[in-house]
Amino acid sequence: MRKIIAFESLSLDGVMQAPGRADEDERGGFGHGGWAIPYADEAMGRAAGESMATTGAILLGRRTYEDFYSVWPARADNPYTQVLNNTLKYVASTTLKEPLPWMNSKLLEGDAASAVAKLKEEPGKDIVVLGSGQLIESLRRSNLIDQYVLLIHPLVLGSGRRLFNDGSGAHLRLTDMKTTTKGVVIATYQPETG
Numbered sequence: 001m002r003k004i005i006a007f008e009s010l011s012l013d014g015v016m017q018a019p020g021r022a023d024e025d026e027r028g029g030f031g032h033g034g035w036a037i038p039y040a041d042e043a044m045g046r047a048a049g050e051s052m053a054t055t056g057a058i059l060l061g062r063r064t065y066e067d068f069y070s071v072w073p074a075r076a077d078n079p080y081t082q083v084l085n086n087t088l089k090y091v092a093s094t095t096l097k098e099p100l101p102w103m104n105s106k107l108l109e110g111d112a113a114s115a116v117a118k119l120k121e122e123p124g125k126d127i128v129v130l131g132s133g134q135l136i137e138s139l140r141r142s143n144l145i146d147q148y149v150l151l152i153h154p155l156v157l158g159s160g161r162r163l164f165n166d167g168s169g170a171h172l173r174l175t176d177m178k179t180t181t182k183g184v185v186i187a188t189y190q191p192e193t194g
Contacts, residue, residue, distance in 0.1 A: 116142075
């Protein structure tokens with residue numbers, strides 16, 4: 001059975017909105033885009049590489065898929081470009097239609113949680129969710145996320161969309177933790193059931 005792993009960059013106050021670029025996601029007047037960039041280092045790159053080594057597919061919500069597609073296929077100067085282009089991308093959306101424009105992309109049919117539950121039952125490598133806050137909320141409510149790898153950055157943004165935003169509680173168990181040279185805590189958690 002495959003695992004669903006949420007791999008997310010967060011501020012210390014739980015904000016996940018627009019870590020990569022100033023113009024990535026300005027919803028709600030968010031003006032802190034690109035906040036994670038100054039914290040990138042080799043340890044963070046290793047964590048991403050280790051995650052990709054066990055990944056058979058990426059799972060994205062519509063908004064994250066469209067944002068990634070607008071940036072990554074044309075980035076020739078980044079080692080992750082080929083990985084993202086060549087990895088199978090499952091997309092949860094009620095508005096997009098097949099064929100999707102980015103190579104190796106497949107639209108999930110029907111309800112996202114039901115479709116992901118079926119994917120989990122298939123043999124193969126793990127499926128990693130990147131960004132996609134609304135999708136993560138839906139999957140979490142359906143107990144479909146097996147692991148969270150949270151890159152917790154040492155800054156407080158004070159506003160923005162948060163990872164745990166739907167008001168429902170969750171109990172997580174820490175299974176691994178590393179720190180980077182720039183103070184980012186890479187914490188791996190598993191949901192507690194029961």
